[in-house]
Amino acid sequence: MKWFKRFLALCCLLAIVGALGLVGLYYKIAPELPDVDSLKTVQLQTPMRVFSADGKLISQFGEKRRIPVRYDEVPQTLIDAILATEDARFFEHKGIDPIGIVRAAFVLVTTGRKAQGASTITMQVARNFFLTREKTYIRKVKEIFIALEIERLLDKEEILELYLNRSFLGNRSYGVGAAAQVYYGKDINQLTLAQMAMIAGLPQAPSAANPIRNPERAKNRRNVVLGRMMAVGAISQDEFNSASAAAITAKYHGAEIELYAPHLAEMARDQLVAQYGEEAAYTQGFNVYLTVDSTTQIQAEKAVLDNLFAYDMRHGYRGPEALLWQPASADTDATVVAADNDPWPEQQIVAHLKTVNTHRELLAAVITQVDEKTAIAMVADGSSIELSWDGIKWARAFISDTRQGRAPKVAADVLATGMQVWLRQQDDQWMLAQIPQASNAFVAIDPFDGAIQALIGGYDFGQSQYNRITQAKRQLGSNIKPFLYSAALNNGFTLASLVNNAPITKWDRSQGTAWRPRNSPDVYTGPTRVRQGLAQSINVMAVRTIRQIGIDTFIDHLAKFGFERNELPRNESLSLGSASATPLENVRGFATFKNGGFLIEPYFIERIEGRNEIILEMAQPQIACRECEQALANQSQQTDNAAAPLLQQCLWPQELLAPRVISEQNAFLIRQTMQSVIWGGGDWAKGTGWNGTAWRAARLLQRRDIGGKTGTTNDAGDTWFSGYAPGIVATSWMGFDNHGRKLGRTSWNANAPQNQITNAESGAKSAGPAWNHFMASYLVDIPKEHSEIPQGIVTARIDMATGKLSNRNDDSSMFEYFMEGTAPTELIETVQPEDPVFEQEQELF
Incomplete structure (x- = not known):
């Protein structure tokens, strides 16, 4: 019993010593212990996610x-x-x-x-x-x-x-x-x-x-x-x-990307890193919602890709990526992977294909069988795909950007076993394909607030992160002409003014050469009205117009649309588009014509949310609002009490109103000329009809509420189409990243459809189809828009040959729009007119 008591006492003593030791240890290390209270407000590091306006995940950033x-x-x-x-x-x-x-x-x-x-x-x-x-x-x-x-x-x-x-x-x-x-x-x-x-x-x-x-x-x-x-x-x-007993089914899954828009995602990442710093941007769980709707982005993506592949196909097939084995009949410059001629077994083909990097929707495959007008190709999962003649027959040989070989007659003219090729699905059919070498860009914005609706900065972000919408400064070509004639309308011109469509030769003493701007096509028709000159993109008329108004006047006018002065050359070539701009700068300028004369600022982030869906930032774009402008103008002319009802019409504070840079009347007249770019003019039934450069858009879309302008630089180094439709303005560009390489020309392909594009590439043929097919999808459910004639615009019947007033109702005359006080006053005929010469509400179309 005595020993037991001693043992208990020892245990108690040890417990006391241990407790005191723990207390002492606690106080010793207490200064080193962290503040646990921070767990109550802990913020877990979460990545930044970028979404479309309708909530589709575009990308995720963060370690x-x-x-x-x-x-x-x-x-x-x-x-x-x-x-x-x-x-x-x-x-x-x-x-x-x-x-x-x-x-x-x-x-x-x-x-x-x-x-x-x-x-x-x-x-x-x-x-x-x-x-x-x-x-x-x-x-x-x-x-x-x-x-x-x-x-x-x-x-x-x-x-x-x-x-x-x-x-x-x-x-x-x-x-x-x-x-x-x-x-x-x-x-x-x-x-x-x-x-x-x-x-x-x-x-x-x-x-x-x-x-x-x-x-x-x-x-x-x-x-x-x-x-x-x-x-x-x-x-x-x-x-x-x-x-x-369950099998292991785990495999790596990246972020569940629902919408392919990598250039937009990168733009969002850049902006948040610049605004919040790299660490915060990648760890604070920002949810970034863009202005782009997924449906519109997908429509633009399809239109651009189809157009890019169409260009590539009409210029010919550059051959297979590689030869895995060398058949005796093969005649190609492709790299030979194997040294012998024996066909590879299926397992070896599959193993090789799994190492091939993918490019967007292109599927790597190996040709294993070639028949008269079909071929069999094996893909990475071991399955085989049959290529029909319709998927092969386009592939005449590429010789250069301006030359193509003969159309193939059998599959063996194009394919041989052992070739590693690319395939692409088009209209539920497998097509032989190739990685495009040309580049493309497309951007669409809301012309009234600048919200970007769709943006494609290039073909494959994995191949090139270069964003051609915001980074590529390219020459505008004839896309500059609406701005030129907008300046001309402010300096004595009308849509009926005649400008001589005749050859120009300007001697340059310093160079000892003559500058001879030429039309495309090289046709000269003498004095021609401004409307037709813009619609048909007549170069010599543009040069004579800039001579009339002055280079400095034009540069000042271009600056109003947001173009950078240091990118505007001070010579007459400016009238033909020697100035350089990004597609985003270009579409911003075109939006001014659509919205009635206001300069908006493009933006792409609608809002930024933090944790728990708390809105940290909401876009506050400047709005093109004619009603607000009128209300403010009336306020300055009346007492505050009298103006109050007028100001209630405006939903936006004054600081959120976009500045006016051209008059509403000027913007209206340029919109009218851009309609003629698509619809032309005259009467075909009476022999007076003529096409604008973008007549393909009229044929496809069959709408009168659209307008635009083609653009082509020398030898088609840059091609453009920019235009408007109800609620949207879009710019399409195509060219090569290598400025020295031109888009070239194509000859007739006997295996291609009757409506194929041939001869020299141009804005209408190269960039235009992407715009046309995007609008064909986008406008399906968009009601047709009535063209409202602004105050200060009158119509007058004019003679189409002279631009003078006419009292005839035949095919020699037409109604034209004019700003008040600028309509012609001279009649081509002295006969009394049967109908009023001036009409306020008559529409041209």
């Missing part, structure tokens, strides 16, 4: 992939799996599990190894947020003290939610929400029992034992988790048997 989830969003089965594996008594202890500590201590004493850490989930949260993973005694002591403080501040569900969202689970995934997406491409509530057990087993060795890097080790760990779940009664024996 850590995390999809935060609330505790009540996590399936109970997944919670059971994690608790059974990591901390079965989590809801019973106060942050420290004495049983686990004793077990870990016993293992240490008996084996000498720190095989078990005895860490509870709370202690793991303490380590994940505040400490390192090094196995030292002092770290473990700190972990214990921090865990106790966490349990004092937070309830169990809050602690477990932090653990579920913070834990690293391999392959850049942090938290169970991200792991479900990375390994299975699912939300957590869609996972099977086996998949939940797999994720629950990852914290032990997330890099070395995840199911992608080491499937066998991950499977063993998963089955351990399932065994522990069965041991604690979370699952039955049958559930264990089924889940433990």
Whole structure:
């Protein structure tokens, strides 16, 4: 009994000493302990995500992939799996599990190894947020003290939610929400029992034992988790048997991109990094919503790609990417991969194709059989695709940008076994294809506030990140002519003014040469009205117009539309488009004509949201608003009380009104001439009809509420089409990134459709089809728009040959629009007119 009392006293003494030691240790390391209160307001690092206006994911940026989830969003089965594996008594202890500590201590004493850490989930949260993973005694002591403080501040569900969202689970995934997406491409509530057990087993060795890097080790760990779940009664024996027998289905899933718009995503990334800094942009969980609607973007993407491939096909086939084996009949410059002539077995072909980098929708394939007018191609999954003659017959040989070979007559003229080629689906048919070498760009904006509706900065972002919409300064060609004639209308010209369409020779003494601008086609018709001169893009008329108004006058006018003065050459070539601008700058200028004369500022971010969908920024674009402008003008002329009802018509504050840069009447008249670019003029039935340069748009779209302008530089180095339709303005560009390479010309292809494009490339043929086909899709459900004639515009019947007033009602005359006070006053005939010469509400079309 005496010894027992002594033993009890010793135990008490040791307990007191131990407690005092713990207290002393606590006070010793207390200054080193972090402020656990920060967990109440912790902000988990989450990536930036970029969405379309209708909520489609475009891209995700950030080193850590995390999809935060609330505790009540996590399936109970997944919670059971994690608790059974990591901390079965989590809801019973106060942050420290004495049983686990004793077990870990016993293992240490008996084996000498720190095989078990005895860490509870709370202690793991303490380590994940505040400490390192090094196995030292002092770290473990700190972990214990921090865990106790966490349990004092937070309830169990809050602690477990932090653990579920913070834990690293391999392959850049942090938290169970991200792991479900990375390994299975699912939300957590869609996972099977086996998949939940797999994720629950990852914290032990997330890099070395995840199911992608080491499937066998991950499977063993998963089955351990399932065994522990069965041991604690979370699952039955049958559930264990089924889940433990399940195959490993995990594979890497990137961010679930729903809309391909990488150039827009990169623009958003650049802006947020510049605005918030790189670290904040990638970790603060910004959700960036763009102005682009997914439907409009997809329509533009299809139109641009179809047009790019159409250009590439009419210029000929450049041959296969490589020859995997060399058949005796093959005659090609393609790289020969194999040294012998023996065909490769299927397994070798498939293994090779899996190493080939993809390019957008192009599918790598190997020709395995060639018949008279068909061929068989094997793809990377081992399946075979039959190419019909319709998918092959276009492929006459490419000789140069201006020459093509003869149309093939049989498949063997194009293909041979062993060729590695590209295939593309078009209209539910597989086509032989090739990676385009030409470049393209397309941008569409809302002309009244500048919101970008669609943007394609190039063919393949993986191939080139160069954004041709915002970075490529290209010569405008005849796309500049609407701006030239807009300046002319402010300086004494009308749409009926005659300008001599005759050859020009200007001697340059300093160079000892003559400048001879030429029309395309090289036809000269003498005095011609301005409307027709713009619609048919007559070059010599443009040169004579800039001579009349002056180069400086034109430069000043161009600056009003936002063009940079340092990109505007001070010579007469400016009238033919020697100035350089990006497609975005160009479409902004064209928007001014559509919106009635206001200069808007293009923008692409509609709003930025932070955590919990809190709106951090909302776009406040300047609006082109004629009603507001009129209300403000009336206010300045009346007392405040009298003007108040007028101002109520305007929904926008004055600082959000776009500035007017040209008159409403000027913008209206240029819109009218751009309609003639598409619809031409005269009467074909009476022999007076003529085409504008964009007549293909009229044939396809069959709408009178559209207008635009083609643009082509020397030898088609740059080709453009810019134009408007109800609620939208768009610019299409095509050319080569190499400024010295031209788009060339094509000859007639006997295997192509009757409506094929031939001869020299141009704005109408190269860039125009993308605009036309985009509008064909975009305008399907858009009502036709009536052209409203603004105040200050009158119509007069004129003689088409002279531009003078006419009293005839035959095919020699037409109605034309004029600003008040600028209509002609001289009659071509002295006969009294049968109808009024001037009419206020008569429309031309």
